[in-house]
Amino acid sequence: MTMIETTYRDALRLALTETMRADENVIIMGEEVGRYGGAYGVTKGLIEEFGEDRVIDTPISEPAIIGSAVGAAMAGLRPVAELMYVDFIGMTMDQLANQAAKIRYMFGGQIGVPMVLRTQGGTGRSAGAQHSQSLEAYVMHTPGLRLAMPSTVEDAYHLLRQALMQPDPVVFIEHKGLYTMKGTLDTDAEPAAWGKARVMREGADLVIVSYSRQIHHALAAADTLASEDGIQAAVIDLRTLNPLDFDTIRPLVEQAGRAMVVSEGVMTSGVAAELAARITEECFDFLEDPVVRVAGEDIPISVSPLLEQNSVPTPELITEAVRMMLK
Amino acid sequence: MMNALNEAAVKNSNLADLYYQMRRxxxxxxxxxELFVRGQSAGSMLHLSIGExxxxxxxxxxxxxxxxxxxxxxxxGIFLARGADPARMMAEIAGKEAGYCHGKGGSMHIADMGLGHLGANAIVGGGIPAVVGAGLAARNRKTGGVSLAFFGDGATGQGILYESMNMAALWKLPVMFVCINNQYGMGTRIDQATANPRLHERAEAFGLAARTVDGLAVEDVADAAAELIAGARAGQPGFLVIDCYRFYGHARKDKSPYRDDIEEAEGRKKDPVLSARNKLISSGMMDESTLDRVDAEIATEMDATIDFSIAEKEPQLNSMFRDVYAPGEPEPEPVRARLERILARE
Structure with missing residues (x-):
């Protein structure tokens, strides 16, 4: 057993390092991934170990970064293309949604595109409207793309290692607010299977379904509710949004009869909307209350820390929402 | 199929072979x-390369x-010239199971990994960056392969081309860009779309080896391509512009109202197939009756592709959910199945 105290950022780097050591076809390409070490430091030091042919600093050309990763994946490499901010995904959408996502299908199953698009999103650094978004719904709305969003140090490592074994393109969205988070990582532990959600907290009164950084807000809210209100909320971390593990959600919601979905992305037509619709359809006969969405406000993100923090769900808002539901 | 051609025992077999391929x-x-006129094609999104x-x-x-x-x-034409089976191509264009992509790709998304065809593309410029990645893979894996992007003059309006050219030149990849300048992006003539139609100058600005060649003479195109591909294989990426004229409309239904008959008649004089044929005859390499037999053999071969594609069966309906993800992964749940499941009440 190899237990290490590490951070979300270092766990990501460890996953990349180990995978690159084991498979010389794995390459990293993106803006500032080499000499600079990555905008958030995830790829620091990798160019020294693996060289410029495998850790490739690119021009500022997001469409061609993703597009060339598509071609490299088709021609036998396993590229990790880094998009510095998920906010830039619109630049790449043709290569991602029209090419990477559809190649296996359009070509009748002849070939897949085993690439990982690593990026990060979310609020927390006063980075403004174009560097703080949660755009996972764009990805989830496109069949053919897998989508992983780790919330813990363990998943930063294990989910990224698993993403690098997938036969299909994976969009891997980290949260910029989690990079310095500390945690214990057991690199030898059998990780939760790819595509399986994880019950982070048991609770009989309601089920909170969430992912990425909002897991921590949901857990904080659940602690407050337990100590101050005697309410027991279960918290499910989806880990991957595609595949989506409804089998873990269903029995818990049927048991509790109440469900809440928490997401940092804006509410309208978002991931929370999809999850709420599914829970309503699948668990209708068991529900005591409407399935509630606690999601990002339908507004852009401000630079002002006060406005920014209140644009997305806070532990306080989640706590209040549960109290309103159960009063 | 090469019988008539072989009998001719020509001294310049290269031009004869190039003619044969162009005629096919x-x-x-x-x-x-014809498949479209007979109502047997899958849709009308058919873009013919006659003249190119x-x-x-x-x-x-x-x-x-x-x-x-x-x-x-x-x-x-590119896929066929690279060795594709025209019957399987026609079946794909007809949306049949026997096609290269089992009817899921069609004319605009045909591909074949066996022949290195990483795919046709319905997004203008969409297939260009893939060759940068494929070139990168060839370099890292030391395969000795070159990767080529074929696109039209319309794609020179897309930013992705310039991003890709820059990367290929920067990393000295075995990559070549082939711009087939048929003078039109859909209904917009090249001089209505750019202030500088000397397209190879753009490639030179990026540090690529660039040339423009008149597409009337196929042997000139072949010579220019030979030089540039050899350079690309050695790490000097290239860019070849081939000037030609799109004989017919943008797609099968387009009657080209944006250009007049005089222009079309003039443009169609730039016929590379007829030009090669005349050259074979005038130089004494082949006589007309031999060429007629070559053409007739090709006509027979291609007629058979229509019969084949019409006779072949449609894909199975349940193949619809296949190949969204890799084999072995769960297939997406069909709407009807989901409805029956969630609306089932005891």
């Missing part, structure tokens, strides 16, 4: 038009096993 492309494209045969044939004559390529939406 021309006849195939004519049959694609020298580009496909001249470049592909210089490709080797292990090379890869992507094409634009007007790519039938």
């Amino acid at each position: 492309v021309r006849t195939f494209e004519e049959r694609v038009g 045969e020298s580009a496909a044939v001249g470049v592909c004559a210089n490709m080797r096993d292990g090379d890869t390529f992507t094409t634009h939406h007007r790519g039938h």
Whole structure:
């Protein structure tokens, strides 16, 4: 057993390092991934170990970064293309949604595109409207793309290692607010299977379904509710949004009869909307209350820390929402 | 199929072979038009490369096993010149199970990994960056392969081309860009779309080896391609512009109202197939009756592709959910199945 105290950022780097050591076809390409070490430091030091042919600093050309990763994946490499901010995904959408996502299908199953698009999103650094978004719904709305969003140090490592074994393109969205988070990582532990959600907290009164950084807000809210209100909320971390593990959600919601979905992305037509619709359809006969969405406000993100923090769900808002539901 | 040609025992077998390949492309494209008229094509999104045969044939004559390529939406001729089976191509265009992509890709998304065809593309410029990645893979894996992007003059309006050219030149990749300048992006003539139609100058600005060649003479295209592909294989990426004229409309239904008859008549004089044929005759390399027999054999071969594609069966309906993800992964749940499940009440 190899237990290490590490951070979300270092766990990501460890996953990349180990995978690159084991498979010389794995390459990293993106803006500032080499000499600079990555905008958030995830790829620091990798160019020294693996060289410029495998850790490739690119021009500022997001469409061609993703597009060339598509071609490299088709021609036998396993590229990790880094998009510095998920906010830039619109630049790449043709290569991602029209090419990477559809190649296996359009070509009748002849070939897949085993690439990982690593990026990060979310609020927390006063980075403004174009560097703080949660755009996972764009990805989830496109069949053919897998989508992983780790919330813990363990998943930063294990989910990224698993993403690098997938036969299909994976969009891997980290949260910029989690990079310095500390945690214990057991690199030898059998990780939760790819595509399986994880019950982070048991609770009989309601089920909170969430992912990425909002897991921590949901857990904080659940602690407050337990100590101050005697309410027991279960918290499910989806880990991957595609595949989506409804089998873990269903029995818990049927048991509790109440469900809440928490997401940092804006509410309208978002991931929370999809999850709420599914829970309503699948668990209708068991529900005591409407399935509630606690999601990002339908507004852009401000630079002002006060406005920014209140644009997305806070532990306080989640706590209040549960109290309103159960009063 | 090469009987008549072999009998001719010509001294310049190269031009004869290039002619043969171009005639096959021309006849195939004519049959694609016929398939549509007979109501047997899957839709009308059919973009014929008649008038552009020298580009496909001249470049592909210089490709080797292990090379890869992507094409634009007007790519039938390129794939055929690279060795595709025209019957399976026609079946794909008809949306049949026997097609290259089992009827899921069609004319604009045809591909074949066996021949290094990384895919035709319905997004203008969409297939270009893939060759940068394929070139990168060839470099890292030391395969010796070159990767070529075929696209039209319309794609020179897309930013992705310039991003890709910059990367290929920066990293000295075995990559070549082939711009088939048929003078039109859909209904917009090149001089209505750019202030500088000397397209190879853009490539030079990026540090690529660039040339423009008149597509009327297929042997000139082949020579230019040979030089540039050899350079690309050695790490000097290239850019070849082939000037030609799109004989017919943008797609099968387009009657070209944006250009007049005089222009079209003039443009169609730039016929690379007829030009090669006349050259074979006038130089005494082949006589007219031999060429007539060659053409007739090709017509027979291509007629059979229509019969084949019509006779072949539709894909199975349940194949619809296959290949969204890799084999072994759960398939998406059909709407009807989901409804029956969630609305089932005891």
